[in-house]
Amino acid sequence: MRLKNLLILSVLLLLIQCTEKTSSDYTIEASFASTAPEIDGKANDPIWQQAKPIALKNNRTGMEVQEAELQTHVKAGYDNNTLYFLFVCKDPDIWAKFTQRDEYLWKEEAVEVFIDVDNIPDTYVEIEVSPANILFDSYIVDPENIDVPETAKFNLSGLRTGVTVQGTLNKRDDIDNSWMVEMAIPFKDLANATTERVGPETEIKLNFYRLDKNQGKESASYAWSPTGKSFHKPSVFGKLVFK
Numbered sequence: 001m002r003l004k005n006l007l008i009l010s011v012l013l014l015l016i017q018c019t020e021k022t023s024s025d026y027t028i029e030a031s032f033a034s035t036a037p038e039i040d041g042k043a044n045d046p047i048w049q050q051a052k053p054i055a056l057k058n059n060r061t062g063m064e065v066q067e068a069e070l071q072t073h074v075k076a077g078y079d080n081n082t083l084y085f086l087f088v089c090k091d092p093d094i095w096a097k098f099t100q101r102d103e104y105l106w107k108e109e110a111v112e113v114f115i116d117v118d119n120i121p122d123t124y125v126e127i128e129v130s131p132a133n134i135l136f137d138s139y140i141v142d143p144e145n146i147d148v149p150e151t152a153k154f155n156l157s158g159l160r161t162g163v164t165v166q167g168t169l170n171k172r173d174d175i176d177n178s179w180m181v182e183m184a185i186p187f188k189d190l191a192n193a194t195t196e197r198v199g200p201e202t203e204i205k206l207n208f209y210r211l212d213k214n215q216g217k218e219s220a221s222y223a224w225s226p227t228g229k230s231f232h233k234p235s236v237f238g239k240l241v242f243k
Contacts, residue, residue, distance in 0.1 A: 024225040026238030028054050028206075030076035030083070037077070037084055039184045041133070041162035048086050051075035056210055056222035059231070065222065072111075072210045072222050078200060078242060081188075085208075087111045087129075087181040093214040094167050094176040096132035102152040105129075105136045111181050112209040112231065114140075117202055118194040121234040124205075125156070125190060131179045133163040139192075143232035158186035172215050205237040 029052055037045035053073040057064055065071050069090050077084040089111065096108055105128045106112075116124035122143055128136040139154035140146060161183050167176025187198040195202065208224040209231050227233040 024236040024238050026225040027241050028074070028076050028224070028238060029241045029243050030078045031243050033077045033079045033084060036079060036082065037182065037184075039160045039162040039182050041164035041180050041182050043086060043088065043180060047077040047084060048075055051077050051086070053088075054208075054224055056208060056224050057226050059209070059221040059223040059226045060228065062226040062228075070212065070220070074208045074224065076240065080199070081186060083115075083183075083185040083187065083190075085113060085181075085183040085185075087208070087210070088178060089180070089210060089212075090178045091131075091167070091212060091214070092175050092177075093172060093217075094131050094165055094179050095170045095172060095213075095215075096130040096134065097170070098130060098134050099132070101135050102138075103134065103136065104148070105134060106211055108211070109213055110136075110211050112211070113183070114207050114209075114231070114234070114237065115185070115190060116205040116234060116237055117190050117198050118192060120194060123192070123194075124234060124237075125154075126151075127156070127159065127183065127185070129161050129163065129181045129183065131163060131165055131169055133161055133181075135159070135161060140232065143230075143234060146232065156185065156189040158184075158189050160184040200242040204240040205234070206240055207231070207237045 031051040033047040056072040071090045073088045075086045110128045112128045126138045138151040165179045190198045210222040212220045225236045225238045
């Protein structure tokens with residue numbers, strides 16, 4: 001009887017973990033950068049020494065990633081004109097075949113940030129970066145029915161990214177360590193018809209993600225505020241707090 005009860009409890013816990021979230025109380029604190037970081041994919045700028053990291057979780061279960069070699073952390077910074085993000089991705093198998101902007105990076109390995117600056121939940125900016133520093137940027141207007149070719153026509157003109165790899169990119173038979181992505185996103189590039197001016201005074205909602213596809217392993221997806229299934233669930237975006 002005790003074993004049966006334990007099995008029932010395990011199933012119930014798994015069902016709870018896999019249930020899709022409908023809201024989020026997550027917040028990430030962006031530290032003020034008195035000196036703008038050099039966007040080179042390195043974590044040695046003063047802003048990254050003071051910014052607090054947040055960890056991405058298993059997107060399906062919402063559980064913390066226990067394996068040290070797979071963990072992902074993100075830091076946020078800003079100044080009067082720009083948002084800055086730093087992703088640190090532990091990864092034993094770093095690879096990226098796409099070479100052109102707006103190719104479908106989510107089919108390989110990538111980090112992603114979705115940014116919403118208005119009160120219309122279905123409209124937000126999507127940014128993806130691969131370990132080869134290839135970009136995908138788009139403006140989503142219908143998360144349930146995304147016209148990928150059309151939405152990918154959107155470009156953030158001032159977006160800058162830098163990537164460094166601690167390992168050997170696209171050498172699949174060795175063991176890599178990690179890769180880092182630095183992003184600089186001008187506030188003005190995030191403005192839209194509803195929110196014509198974006199800055200530290202703007203209420204910004206966002207989420208961070210990572211797609212990890214290691215050789216011989218099941219594909220994994222990670223999120224700061226887990227969605228359960230599709231990343232495109234603006235109701236569970238967290239909030240950016242400006243320190």
